[in-house]
Amino acid sequence: VAQRSASNGRTGRPPVTSRAEILAAARRLIDRDGWEKLTVRRLAAELGIGPTTMYHHVRDKEALLLLLLNEYASQIPQPELPGDPKERIVTATIAIHDALAEWPWAAEVLTANGFVGLFAASSLWPVETIIAATVETGRTLEQAVDVFRNIWFYTVGEILVQAHSPRRAIERDPFFTDLDPAKTPHLAAIGNDWPLLATHPNYAGGLKSLINGLLPD
Amino acid sequence: VAQRSASNGRTGRPPVTSRAEILAAARRLIDRDGWEKLTVRRLAAELGIGPTTMYHHVRDKEALLLLLLNEYASQIPQPELPGDPKERIVTATIAIHDALAEWPWAAEVLTANGFVGLFAASSLWPVETIIAATVETGRTLEQAVDVFRNIWFYTVGEILVQAHSPRRAIERDPFFTDLDPAKTPHLAAIGNDWPLLATHPNYAGGLKSLINGLLPD
């Protein structure tokens, strides 16, 4: 590589790594050790490079996360989309949801960085699909953006809450114990059953309800 | 105070601070310098105590945040609740939403810690209200918990996304510029207008749609 660079007309010290290698290592690190363990220094160690070399390939850590996110998002496969607009919205949304649910840190990056404006073009098909389908039902572009945003709020919330909820229901034994039944009768009745009732996830069901509420026939 | 402690039968070095003082200082710090600036060390400096004294009053930083959150949540005033169950849900939810929207870091703590199980009893009235109202519409307790969770997802998502969205629409000038109109025609058409279309917030509207979708008559 160094030789090629030289014959390429480029001069100076040959690179020891590249943006692509950095992104691959970051993904390896997250998959192996978890999202919290992705630090600039650990990443450098993973690559066997100096702790500050990354800064020659990526602006800073935030930019790294954004690159990582877009790389991941661009790999979300576009499913068969149904003809019915509302069903199409459901299908497209579930595709984003399931992809993000597998990589909850992605949703975290997304929230932490504001909004979809940071998505690269390659990952925008779900957004386009939802907007287009809404317009197809007779709504204006402005209303369609609104519909998308509401769906987005719901989806982000579900993923983040789910991601941080304790896996096992047993983790916090005394749940709604010692509640005053006079003030909160229902919660007192539920008591320790809350985790049981609340754990079984039904994202698709809630999503359909939301869409039906947003787009009544 | 030290003297009283002594006459109290207590011995040893008199305390220089208390849990209440720590919580008050933390809130002062957040309100003045922002949520990101709340660190154990800055908090100690704010109080004029050693950087590690906090650990004698609060288990660790996470516990501090939870205490802070519950203190804040218990201060959410309970509004007049309408008789109609669905309207009652809207009113109660908007009360939580508005309180959390003013303190977005609270929503962050809440997500970061899983779920409502961490709420102290004093802050549970909105949860109780939503569950009770849903049961009143003829649903089971299990369905009511589901309704609450869906509302919670939507609310948390809205607050977190809103909190991290850039205040001014102008911050990222080239928005959906240079999109391929063949692949994403609607987004290409929207282009730089996205921030304009997407900024005007309508939480209450989306919430009502969600509730209508979840609880059809």
Place this chain on the structure above:
DNA sequence: ACCTGAACACCGTTCAAGT
């Protein structure tokens, strides 16, 4: 009983110097 500073094991980032 309560407080303290030193210390540990980390962060992200800048920058002058080196190849």
Place this chain on the structure above:
DNA sequence: ACCTGAACACCGTTCAAGT
């Protein structure tokens, strides 16, 4: 052109020693 280590300005937390 690219890489490096030292350095800066921080974190949260533990713990022995002090009052």
